Each structure stands twice: as C-alpha cells, then as structure tokens.
Amino acid sequence: MNNIRAQRMLQFLQYVDSETGSCATGDEALKDLNLSRGALEAPGCDVDPEQEARLVDAVCDVLRDNLFATSAGLAFRDTFTLTAYIAKYSQTLRDAIENSSRFFSVLDPSFAIGLQISSNSAFFTLECLDQSMGRHHRFLEYLLFAALGRMRTVTQTDFFPLEIRFKHDAKNIASKVTRLAGFPVVFGAENYEMILSRSALELLVPTYDPNLREHLKEYGERLKQETSVSTPGLRGRIEGILSDNLPGRIVPAEEMAANLGMSRRTFARRLKEKDLSFREIVDDLRSDLARTYLKDGFSIAEISFYLDYGDQAAFSTAFKRWTGLSPSDYRARNLSG
Incomplete structure (x- = not known):
C-alpha cells in the first residue's frame, strides 16, 4: 500500500489533467517542487506534507481558480491505502469513519480525523497536528471535500452533509464554494469539520466484508505499535x-x-x-x-x-x-x- 500523501497527489494530478486537457499544468507544479509523477508512483515514496500542500496551492495559482481545490476534493474517489481499504470493508459509514480514524495519523502524522456524535447530528473533524499546515487554505479545503468524496464512494451514495466548516476566512469565494458544493459551507469557524445527519452515519457500505476488515485492522494495530509517535516541530x-x-x-x-x-x-x-x-x-x-x-x-x-x-x-x-x-x-x- 502506497504512501497516503503520494496517493492523494496522484489523484489530484489526475483531476488536474482531466480538467485542463493535458499534463502540462501538473508537471509544471511538480517541477517547482522537485518531484515527478514517476517518483510519486515509486514504492516507498516519502512525500513531505509541505510539498503536497504547495502542489494544490500552485495549481490553483497557475489556473487562477480559487475554487479548483473544492472541485478536486468533491471529485476525489478511491485510494489504495490502509485506511481506504478499512473503510471499504466496514459495515456502515459510521464504522468506516471510526475504523479509519484510529489509523489515519499513522499514515499521515500531519493530521488526525475523528467523529463526535450528538443527539441530532455528528461531527467529522479534521485536526492539524502539524500546525504549519493551517496556512494552506486551498489544501485544507481540498482535504475536507476529499473526505466527503471518499464517504460518497464508500457508501455509493451522493448524500449531502448538513454543513462543512473551515477555520480560515475566505471572503469573496465563500458564497461560490457553497454554490459549488450544493450545501452550506462556513468560513471563520472554530474547527475544520463536516456536520453529518445521524441517518447519514447509518448508510450501508455495499462492499462490507467483516473478515477483510478485521484482518486490516489487525495489520493497522501492528503498524501503530511499530510506528513512533510524531510530535510537531x-x-x-x-x-x-x-x-x-x-x-x-x-x-x-x-x-x-x-x-x-x-x-x-x-x-x-x-x-x-x-x-x-x-x-x-x-x-x-x-x-x-x-x-x-x-x-x-x-x-x-x-x-x-x-x-x-x-x-x-x-x-x-x-x-x-x-x-x-x-x-x-x-x-x-x-x-x-
């Protein structure tokens, strides 16, 4: 299973290529980061979190489109990482989120994801463990909308969350992001989070396989024990x-x-x-x-x-x-x- 950052970058580049009609924009952005598609596809590729964030920023700048990160996130579908497979073989969306969140920071120490449930709704949270990531607004928009894209893929349902919230302000693009997403998007909030209905949590995962899920969770636990805890620099x-x-x-x-x-x-x-x-x-x-x-x-x-x-x-x-x-x-x- 490949590096989660490399997987996200390759998926993002595929979307860039399809939207622009060529590889030129993506290749130009990669060159500025001293990376190549071949390097990202290589087994054991270790991508710096700053490189991934700056790739998203750079493409948005080249295209002069501050909504591109949102579009790319909404179009995000499948990856071949441990957390993606665990989600794919879970029983419900709630199980998929809770099972994946346990191991997400092992694969990407810059972030943590979680699920908090209240009587009426649920909060899918994204936390920047590496707080320097907070400056990359477009990248954070991409990540949270990509999380929604993954949820839709896992459940094979184009459901809508009640709301998505970002800590940073966005001014002129805020209303445009809401129109593009098709549901309320709030900027200047206290947390990075997605508000889900309780009924959305019970959406079934059609690819549910309890044996494969348990096998992957056992592998994840071993990986977690072998991986040292990363602290912010x-x-x-x-x-x-x-x-x-x-x-x-x-x-x-x-x-x-x-x-x-x-x-x-x-x-x-x-x-x-x-x-x-x-x-x-x-x-x-x-x-x-x-x-x-x-x-x-x-x-x-x-x-x-x-x-x-x-x-x-x-x-x-x-x-x-x-x-x-x-x-x-x-x-x-x-x-x-």
Missing part, C-alpha cells in the same frame, strides 16, 4: 500559536518563548540550531497569508489589520519586499478565472 508549533492569535495580533518573541515553556535565550538558541529566526517565521507566515487573502478578495486595509501591521503603508512595503509587487498589482495578476 518547533516551527509548526510557533506557526500554530501565531495563527491562533490572528486576526489582529502577532505574538511577540518573548511571549512566544513563554508559551513554549522556554526562556527568551533558549528560544533564540533553539531557532538558531535549526537555521531559523523568529522574524523569518513571522515573515513567511504573513507572506503566505497575505497572498491568499488578496486572491480571496480581502481589502488591503483588512489584510493590514489581520496581519497586525500598524497601517496599510507598512503592509504594502513588506509585501513589495516579499514579491516585488504592490498588493494591488499582485491582486490584478492573480484574479480568479
């Missing part, structure tokens, strides 16, 4: 704290050190050991978010506030340093098609 923890305090405030270095249980001097030393600086991490996060917000239709004044700049001039100066363009020029060159 320092950079990811810093970006997570920074993101949690946005919009409107960038946590200063001294407070960040305290949040991480370090002295200011230890914090600086730990960063230096990794050839990083706090300013570099803040700049990278601000730069990524600024580009996304501009493409999503936020005003320069809104972005300046969101990213904790004293005024629009300070933000514009920083943005030109990052990109060589003013925010207005960058937006004009990257309008959604």
Whole structure:
C-alpha cells in the first residue's frame, strides 16, 4: 500500500489533467517542487506534507481558480491505502469513519480525523497536528471535500452533509464554494469539520466484508505499535500559536518563548540550531497569508489589520519586499478565472 500523501497527489494530478486537457499544468507544479509523477508512483515514496500542500496551492495559482481545490476534493474517489481499504470493508459509514480514524495519523502524522456524535447530528473533524499546515487554505479545503468524496464512494451514495466548516476566512469565494458544493459551507469557524445527519452515519457500505476488515485492522494495530509517535516541530508549533492569535495580533518573541515553556535565550538558541529566526517565521507566515487573502478578495486595509501591521503603508512595503509587487498589482495578476 502506497504512501497516503503520494496517493492523494496522484489523484489530484489526475483531476488536474482531466480538467485542463493535458499534463502540462501538473508537471509544471511538480517541477517547482522537485518531484515527478514517476517518483510519486515509486514504492516507498516519502512525500513531505509541505510539498503536497504547495502542489494544490500552485495549481490553483497557475489556473487562477480559487475554487479548483473544492472541485478536486468533491471529485476525489478511491485510494489504495490502509485506511481506504478499512473503510471499504466496514459495515456502515459510521464504522468506516471510526475504523479509519484510529489509523489515519499513522499514515499521515500531519493530521488526525475523528467523529463526535450528538443527539441530532455528528461531527467529522479534521485536526492539524502539524500546525504549519493551517496556512494552506486551498489544501485544507481540498482535504475536507476529499473526505466527503471518499464517504460518497464508500457508501455509493451522493448524500449531502448538513454543513462543512473551515477555520480560515475566505471572503469573496465563500458564497461560490457553497454554490459549488450544493450545501452550506462556513468560513471563520472554530474547527475544520463536516456536520453529518445521524441517518447519514447509518448508510450501508455495499462492499462490507467483516473478515477483510478485521484482518486490516489487525495489520493497522501492528503498524501503530511499530510506528513512533510524531510530535510537531518547533516551527509548526510557533506557526500554530501565531495563527491562533490572528486576526489582529502577532505574538511577540518573548511571549512566544513563554508559551513554549522556554526562556527568551533558549528560544533564540533553539531557532538558531535549526537555521531559523523568529522574524523569518513571522515573515513567511504573513507572506503566505497575505497572498491568499488578496486572491480571496480581502481589502488591503483588512489584510493590514489581520496581519497586525500598524497601517496599510507598512503592509504594502513588506509585501513589495516579499514579491516585488504592490498588493494591488499582485491582486490584478492573480484574479480568479
């Protein structure tokens, strides 16, 4: 069974090829990431989570289509990973989610999935264990809509969830995403989650096979015992704290050190050991978010506030340093098609 990230990337590239009519867009994006289709198809391929996220971002940028990640996620169907097979041989959608969630983080330590059930509905949750993934808005949209695509494939039913929620804001594309999905999609929520009806949980899986399911679960338990628990890196923890305090405030270095249980001097030393600086991490996060917000239709004044700049001039100066363009020029060159 192949690497789950490589599988998702190959599925995404297949959709890109079918929608654009050629391999050119996908190959160009892969080249920028120092990857190839052959490498992704090779047994034992180990894809960095940042590479997968940036592939989705890059394709959306090339196509100038901020809805493309949503479309690709909704079109997501089958994969050949442990969790996909466990879901395929479960009895109901509820069983499929609960069985898969137990082993998902073993295959992809950047994320965890879960299921919380209330009296009237259920919450399928997606948690960023690697908090640096939170900056990749298009990728997170792709993942959550892909989860719905997988649920529809497993149950062989094109059911609709009650709602999908994202933590990030999206402004101009929010209503377009809702129209494309065909059900309510909320941005600026507290969690990344999909709200399901209780009846949806009881949808049967036509390929149910209890013997195969138990065999795969046993294999998953062995794999879980053999796999060391991955903890978020320092950079990811810093970006997570920074993101949690946005919009409107960038946590200063001294407070960040305290949040991480370090002295200011230890914090600086730990960063230096990794050839990083706090300013570099803040700049990278601000730069990524600024580009996304501009493409999503936020005003320069809104972005300046969101990213904790004293005024629009300070933000514009920083943005030109990052990109060589003013925010207005960058937006004009990257309008959604």
